[in-house]
Amino acid sequence: MAAPSLPGSGLLKGLGLTFKTMLSPATTAQYPHVKPELPPRTRGVIALMEENCTVCMLCAKECPDWCIYIDSSKETVPVEGGRTRTRNVLDRFAIDFALCMYCGICVEVCPFDALFWSPEFEYAEYDIRELTHEKERLREWMDTVPPPPPLEEGAVPPAEIEAGIAAARKEAEEAVAKAKAAAEGGGEPEAEGPQIDEELFARLVAEGTPERAARAKAKAAFVKAQKRREREQGGDQ
Amino acid sequence: MSETLPHEGGVILPGGPGEAMSVEIRDGGLVTQEMNLNIGPQHPATHGVLRVVIDLDGEVIVRARPVIGYMHRGFEKLAEARDYRQIIALVNRHDWLSAFCNELGVALAVERLMELEVPERAQWIRVLMSEWNRILNHLMFIGSFGLELGAITPVFFSFREREDIQSFLESATGGRLHFTYTRVGGLKEDLPAGFLDASRQMAATMRSRNDEYRQLLLGNEIFQARTKGVGALAPDVAVDYGVTGPTLHATGVAEDVRLSEPYCVYDELDVKVPVRTNGDSYDRFVVLLDRIDASLDLIEQVHEGLPAGPVNRKMPKTVKAPEGATYVRTENPLGQGGYYLVSDGGKTPWRMRMRTPSFSNIQMVPELLEGSLLSDMIAILGSVYFVVGDVDR
Numbered sequence: 001m002a003a004p005s006l007p008g009s010g011l012l013k014g015l016g017l018t019f020k021t022m023l024s025p026a027t028t029a030q031y032p033h034v035k036p037e038l039p040p041r042t043r044g045v046i047a048l049m050e051e052n053c054t055v056c057m058l059c060a061k062e063c064p065d066w067c068i069y070i071d072s073s074k075e076t077v078p079v080e081g082g083r084t085r086t087r088n089v090l091d092r093f094a095i096d097f098a099l100c101m102y103c104g105i106c107v108e109v110c111p112f113d114a115l116f117w118s119p120e121f122e123y124a125e126y127d128i129r130e131l132t133h134e135k136e137r138l139r140e141w142m143d144t145v146p147p148p149p150p151l152e153e154g155a156v157p158p159a160e161i162e163a164g165i166a167a168a169r170k171e172a173e174e175a176v177a178k179a180k181a182a183a184e185g186g187g188e189p190e191a192e193g194p195q196i197d198e199e200l201f202a203r204l205v206a207e208g209t210p211e212r213a214a215r216a217k218a219k220a221a222f223v224k225a226q227k228r229r230e231r232e233q234g235g236d237q
Numbered sequence: 238m239s240e241t242l243p244h245e246g247g248v249i250l251p252g253g254p255g256e257a258m259s260v261e262i263r264d265g266g267l268v269t270q271e272m273n274l275n276i277g278p279q280h281p282a283t284h285g286v287l288r289v290v291i292d293l294d295g296e297v298i299v300r301a302r303p304v305i306g307y308m309h310r311g312f313e314k315l316a317e318a319r320d321y322r323q324i325i326a327l328v329n330r331h332d333w334l335s336a337f338c339n340e341l342g343v344a345l346a347v348e349r350l351m352e353l354e355v356p357e358r359a360q361w362i363r364v365l366m367s368e369w370n371r372i373l374n375h376l377m378f379i380g381s382f383g384l385e386l387g388a389i390t391p392v393f394f395s396f397r398e399r400e401d402i403q404s405f406l407e408s409a410t411g412g413r414l415h416f417t418y419t420r421v422g423g424l425k426e427d428l429p430a431g432f433l434d435a436s437r438q439m440a441a442t443m444r445s446r447n448d449e450y451r452q453l454l455l456g457n458e459i460f461q462a463r464t465k466g467v468g469a470l471a472p473d474v475a476v477d478y479g480v481t482g483p484t485l486h487a488t489g490v491a492e493d494v495r496l497s498e499p500y501c502v503y504d505e506l507d508v509k510v511p512v513r514t515n516g517d518s519y520d521r522f523v524v525l526l527d528r529i530d531a532s533l534d535l536i537e538q539v540h541e542g543l544p545a546g547p548v549n550r551k552m553p554k555t556v557k558a559p560e561g562a563t564y565v566r567t568e569n570p571l572g573q574g575g576y577y578l579v580s581d582g583g584k585t586p587w588r589m590r591m592r593t594p595s596f597s598n599i600q601m602v603p604e605l606l607e608g609s610l611l612s613d614m615i616a617i618l619g620s621v622y623f624v625v626g627d628v629d630r
Binding site for chain 2: 007008009010011013014017018021027029038039040041042043062064101102103104105108117149150151152153154155156157158
């Protein structure tokens, strides 16, 4: 350091800086009055998109703190012209934020995009039991989930996200084209539901094949034929 | 002193409440009694729950014994019941001031066992994040060391910068302290747009701020009187005790894992290791300031050289390290960190041993304290940089 010219000069130099800082504008965050602007990736609270949840339990299994509670039940869904199917119904989905360590593993492992991070953080409670957010509360947090930020230059977006975006774009374009065609063609309604090859069905039933098997075969034949037609059309273009 | 304690061959110290104490000096000179004193486990100077039991002869410390274990949470055992992704979230927490460097060590160990090649861009970003984490850590100690010596301003300054750095690290990682940004095979996700600009700006600000810290404290006569020549550590003693990091560099030994066993892309960068020679509290503090500058140099090199590309490898759903063992050393902010990972081929490690820098650094606290004055204790404890969570694990 500088030669000891005057006793206390070093101290005064430091104090001079303190004084200069005193005159510069304060950097204090005026928190309760001014809300902080948090980046979209902030791990504030976990939101649940209940509609996307298939009760696969991956989040509950992967959670290092075991703070996700899931109850589910099986529901039978009758299917017309087929076996009845069973479906998992989400009865309870709760996250205990008193235990959660905000690592984000549940959000990362969710294969169906049912869990999201939201930067909201003001949910302190006087009673610790209130920190267990049930699915209704977790669903409400969904409204605060921001879209993911764009990536830095030179970044390669993950393949599954690119594929998802491409698929969504294609679907949207098709829907637009369809709507346009429908508007131009005078609104000719398209047949809905699975169609079958009536000719084949009639022949198979006449031959003595059981009706269900005949219907399945006829349906497969129709789908095959439709695909061939589509392929030929695609080849023309 | 309420009672008169007899002392063999010495003086009798009379004195009770309301009584003036008179000391009689006989032929052998003043004989005093040793006094046993507990510092901690709750003490403002100990950065957490460290307890130091000292024996005092007057004001001179005769014996000092650090008592550790108040924060033992069994990380090594916990890791045996967690898969590798969960371990990364776990090791964020033993040394909470160097979260990114810790998780990097675990990821490197698993990647070495699996013989994985991590994408180039991920390695560069890992270096960038480690260096910012190093600066965050050093800022904490710069601020608190001033505070412990009675200067309250440095901590305001350093926390102002910490806040800014944490804010832009949060935009990339989502966390301010526990980043959980590394994954085995790369990173969680790429940097968000605007991160590099914020990083460049912060690096420039940080450079000028670092000069302010120097101006604020180093010239201060009180600061110099309290730290120069206090707690001097000899290089051979430091090496014997396994002391690493800034505490070692202050003694003149330039051992740094980033140079001696480079990981990530440190071999492509120009790593400077600031070294001082006296090994006292003052030098340990100056080394911290110099290390911030050295880290800023590295950060600027990363800004220049960051390649484009993916940051992640395609990984199986459950990461399983093949059977075997490996030891990975990393240069953590406080010194050398190491993970010895033994895997039996399952999705959790069979054993994970941690070598934490704070644990080795705290071993030589008795060496430094014995023979020094009680009033220097804080200057010594505050400059042997350790985090108690990292000591006890």
